[in-house]
Amino acid sequence: MSSGGPRLFLLLPLFAVIAAFLLYPLGFLFRQSIGGTSGFDFESYKALFCDSYARAALIHSLLLSSLVAVSSTLVCLPSAWLFAHNLFPAQRVVRAIFTLPMSFSGIIMGFLTVIMLGRIGVVPQLAQKLFGHDYLSGSAYRLHGLVIAYLYFEIPRATLTLESSFRKFDRRLSLAARSLGANGWQRFSYVLLPLIWLPLLSTFAVTFSASLGSFGVALIVARRFSLLPLEIYQQIIGYGNPRLMSAMAITLVTIAFLVNYSVRLAGDRQQRVI
Amino acid sequence: MTKFKPGLVTAHLLTWLLLIVVIAPLLVVILGAFLNVSFLGLASEQWAARKGDGIFNHGWFAYVFHLYGSNILFSLLLAGLSVVIGAAISLPGAYILATCRWRGLRIFEEVVLLPLSIPGIAMSIGLIEAYITFRGQWWLILCGHILYTVPLMTRVLTNSLRSFDIARLELVAQSLGAGWWHRFVFVVVPNLRHSLIVGSLLVFAVSWGEFNVSYLLNTPLHQTYPAALYATFTANSFQVSSAATTIFLALIIPILFALQWLGGDEFTHVEQSA
Amino acid sequence: MLETIGLRKSYGSQLAVDDFSHRFAPGKITTILGPSGSGKSTVLGMIAGLLQPDRGRVELGGRDLTSISPERRDFGMVFQHYALFPHLNVQQNVEFGLRVRRLTRKRRAERARETLQMIRIEHLADRRIREISGGEQQRVALARAIAIRPKVLLMDEPLSALDARLREELRSELLRLLRDLAITTIYVTHDQIEAMTLGHEMIILNHGQVEQAGPPDELYLRPASLFVANFLGDSNVFAAESEEVSERLRLPFATINLQPNGHNSSPNEHSSRCWAMIRPESMELVPEGEADFAATVESATFLGNRLRLQLRAAGEKVIVDVENRCAVSPSAPVYVKVKGAEVATWPR
Amino acid sequence: MLETIGLRKSYGSQLAVDDFSHRFAPGKITTILGPSGSGKSTVLGMIAGLLQPDRGRVELGGRDLTSISPERRDFGMVFQHYALFPHLNVQQNVEFGLRVRRLTRKRRAERARETLQMIRIEHLADRRIREISGGEQQRVALARAIAIRPKVLLMDEPLSALDARLREELRSELLRLLRDLAITTIYVTHDQIEAMTLGHEMIILNHGQVEQAGPPDELYLRPASLFVANFLGDSNVFAAESEEVSERLRLPFATINLQPNGHNSSPNEHSSRCWAMIRPESMELVPEGEADFAATVESATFLGNRLRLQLRAAGEKVIVDVENRCAVSPSAPVYVKVKGAEVATWPR
Amino acid sequence: GKAADKVVIQYDCIPNYANWGGVTAEYTRETGVRIPPDMKGSSAAMAALEAEKANPQADCAYYSAAIGYQASEKGLHQSYKPKGWEKIPSSLKDPGGLWWTVHTAYIGLIVNKSALKGKPVPQSFADLLKPDYKGMVVYDDPTILGTGFTYVYGINAILKGGPDMNAGFAYLKKLDANILNYAKDTVYNDVLRGEIPIWINADGNGLKMKYVDKGDIEVVIPREGTIAMPLVMAMVKNDPHPDATKPYLDWLLSDTAQKIMAESFFRPVMHVQLSAALQKEFLPESAYAKAVVLPLAEMAANADAVKERWTNEIKH
């Protein structure tokens, strides 16, 4: 009923920004990746997927991101649940603290990781003092160190996404289930789970694409561990091959987009089903 | 109710654990900035900071301001501009997105929100490569930030517009004789005041901490504070890095707390994408 | 005078309103009653100009309004869900329409005051919206609508969000207020009592079409169709036959005298088969001698001001309302007399 | 037999329910009626075990249920907003309670079938929840609740989300069904007619306290308090005085004969001042001679099965219901007789 | 404008490398001209300059000689002969003034003894291959940092390898097993803190850790020998602030500047009087007996090839 026609021009600024700063650059990158206007080919992509090193970076990235996404989703599940049902003391403060890492750029995460889990990090040194052995020493530079760093980074995202989806869950349903004789576990498996597996997925998607993109952490801690964003970074600061670099970037974007979009589609389908 | 619930208890414990994990590194860093902690290793740059006697010492802050003061100012400027421009662009845009039922707009909205889910580094090299001629212009960094913050603001606004069913209010206003301009000024904007505040804080925080997009866009003269942080992490001693980080936190923490107190539910699932 | 001529609206394939034509008596209240989904809100939307009719037009004093946008029609509107402006307080809400009409702050204030007084909520003037109850919110919504002195007042189920008791209260208040105001009012509801008590005139909609229009008592006493008979109030409907001498009507379980009263459209010539509708209150329990038919009580439900009997007469279910103190024992035989003057019939 | 003993619940400072004690007749329907916020849902919640009472207890057949968690009470529950499981279809919803009781798929299926048949919605079995209408959803919710053969059935305003017409339909269906099932049922509503028609017994709650409990007709005809008198049905309440010879009652505008009928609690000794309540249907228009008092008609509203007159007698407002065809002209004088036997009085 | 002239942009101006932090601080103190820190390594700096050819951002750049030479070949520099230019040995400057040395350093092993956790201090490149040092050794990524490049290129010469460089790469491949990582940025503080036990880098940095920052550090010139690494300045072509830059470049060759560099144990290219105490802290000349001096032209010519080979053979 609100006649959109005359007001559409209000959209122009937004459109301009997106077109100029998002669509054009990405388009440019793509063009570059397939070799510009003059006869194009997909050499760079071939290189990316076949050349052992680049492929390793790609695989590492995917591996790390999925690892982080899964673990962060699981780790934050209980807290999110508590928050959603306002069961935690001084909830606001706690939530605020939880959201801290979100605005940290990855580099701070990296720094913190080194400080805590480096070869002479706080944790190993405490361990040394307490147990006489420097447990976790130098783990910052290994895969699990990296995962921990990213995890730290994803805690707020995961918690908030999960919390909001828990909040959306209608508690009357679980009351109804109770009145029908469903015990805690049955309520969880028969009612809660079927209704929130999608939110779980979307949490996964959010954290996944976030860790896929952030290279600040890796910049500092990733030692012998190459990641796609790092490669892109190296390509641009050192002597790199612009085509390959563009290809890498486009690949990153595509993956992130696909993951998010497919989850969205799944969501819509369930909406239609429910 | 009053019964002992093991699940609940473990959930609480886990949350407390997470809480510690989140806070501990920050405490270490903040202490490191004020105290002459030696067990984390020696500090270079003796020639730079006048070490106070005793364990307390503020010299490092002076040093950080001396070396990176300009970056702080620049980042503040960027954040400020991002907020203003972001609001100016997002407000009308969000209004249309939330009120027009035209099919095409849904797709456009997806595109607008894209930057929230695709890797920042991809966008930044996109900007660099596409606008190579402007390389080294400081406003290219601003563009990077806008590209990242406008979707955020837009999302906050559309969410809250939808949450209070702006369409119905507009109908009433219309029946009371208000044309679309009146409706926009007297109905839409006033109802968005709160969301605008929240959105601005969010944008400010994100822009202040943004690294992925802007790092590569930095120029020698114009570097964002996170970039400076990175510099301190690599080049300066732990104490200096800590001081720098502490300065970063000093700005971010109040904002995040403010957000918790101001932000209603419709924002929680926006923060996650920050 | 407000008039709609052949309004028609369909959403996609589905026809929401078809050929809605009516002349709304000036200064009077017309209620539109119909089941959910019958097109009431759609009609209102088209009159307000918020919806574009596919066909037909709306005229005010002979002037076609089609091309006039809603904000320039000066129609007040009240919605089911109040839709008060959350960022304004009560007074500011009421002033809104005046503000966009560029009235001076002073004039606005006094107009708002007197409107609030009229509705007896001046004490709420400075409250925030979320600080007042549902009933009060509805009053404010009304105040906001009439403050602009609308040419026409449109209300879409204004009370249906309130609980039963509150609804009654507000209903009688509205009655007083609207009749005093004497604004041409169109009032959409799906509550019969509301429709009958408030309306000078009543329109019954079904599947987007007007079933019958007229004063409430006429619709109730002389329903023009089976639908109206069933939809408005409770009724017994029987397949009947009127005898040649059309004074007598043969029901499945009895034959009764029909005093000719104009209510019963004369059954068509060829056949004398017809539908007969008898209201529960149009029958009474009488001594055996005077009865039209005997029946047994299946159940008796207490409705407060009356007692509803479920009777069975020759296999047919019959509901009869009797005095609330009347003592009947279930499955006892009772003798019923039909007030012949109150039977309505249609050819079938 | 289900019994509650001194149930009490407060939210923070505010007392929601206080000292709620009642023995619920086995196999019968008890309706709880009260204004919004009077504590109805809270009572139900405590009986279901979803809320912990601050004090008091719930007993079933003499067994204290306090320590038994809701899921092990075998109480069926129907919520105002159905709360159907969106991810299950109709049949699966109905089967849910049986599934968690570990019935075999086959037994579940047939039990579900017969329940659906009982409620006459077997044709919906395979539909998704969002594909069925509100009324149907409510039926499914009911089916889901009774499928587990509950010891007690609890319903919280099951119909209030439906529109007027649909509500009536479902009400009469519920009536049939519940009376057939003969499960002990507690039915919360704020709709008087629902409460009176469905309930074998009725409890009137106000501010968390029981105002009166008993069969509907008793509550209506012999209200124990002014609140009940005003809340249940329409009534005229006057400040009156009963004369020494307590057969006569002096109203502001007339003096009437009270046939002693036990309804009117004898006014206390010291003073003879009392409240008198007269129902609109307890008065009738009569020829001048037989009248208790004369009055003038202020307005007449058509209510379908009756006509409501707003009279004024010696300055007092009096509402009287008369036959719907009765012809009265506004501001005409009328003569009214009070059915003395139907007047209720309380000391004031 | 006025304000703009108050800064000079120097690429590769890492505060903790060759004490640039101190040097620039001193210059700012004297003249008020600001030289912001810049974290690019030599190669990164060259890459940036090339990318910015259209509108240069930097005024001058600091390289390890070979990269500086290469950059000049790419035509990224403009000719400038700062005061005292003539005093620089001709082998250490471009006759056209496209680059010139400011100080020299030698590749050595910077060892944080406490971080060794009791393991013996390695004395030679050969020692580094011992499993003892697994995950303890760091050298700079040659594709980004000049020092790293100089080492990767020079190790072959030290090991008496032929022009095919196989010897060097064979060694690096073995060393790879013990590498903690290939640093993309200076790890000065990581070494000082003990985060990194062994860093193959300019000896000057190590000595500074030892004497200035009082770290538990030992600087070892490997038995096999070491590589002389001239570090050069160059003025960028079409730079934004030439007027501010030239005085700065002059000043860098002045006694004050050279002394400050010397205080961080990078050997000044100019002859400056150093205090006896400072003299003692420098390693004895004898230590550098077996220092190899690499032919810059050839080095520059092969630079890209070597970097690529390193990337393919070692890093992957």
Ligand SMILES: Nc1ncnc2c1ncn2[C@@H]1O[C@H](COP(=O)(O)OP(=O)(O)OP(=O)(O)O)[C@@H](O)[C@H]1O
């Ligand atoms: N925006 C819409 N899009 C599609 N169909 C619609 C829309 N609005 C109404 N309809 C359909 O048009 C018909 C009439 O709707 P309308 O809202 O006018 O009925 P109503 O009488 O107001 O119902 P209710 O009493 O529930 O308000 C309904 O069948 C409805 O499904």
Ligand SMILES: Nc1ncnc2c1ncn2[C@@H]1O[C@H](COP(=O)(O)OP(=O)(O)OP(=O)(O)O)[C@@H](O)[C@H]1O
């Ligand atoms: N969760 C709660 N927290 C605080 N107060 C509550 C809560 N639930 C109910 N109350 C208060 O307790 C009182 C009784 O509430 P309850 O819902 O039982 O009333 P009700 O009769 O069911 O009202 P309604 O007819 O609107 O459902 C009300 O005043 C309500 O404000």
Ligand SMILES: [Mg+2]
């Ligand atoms: Mg409607």
Ligand SMILES: [Mg+2]
């Ligand atoms: Mg309730």
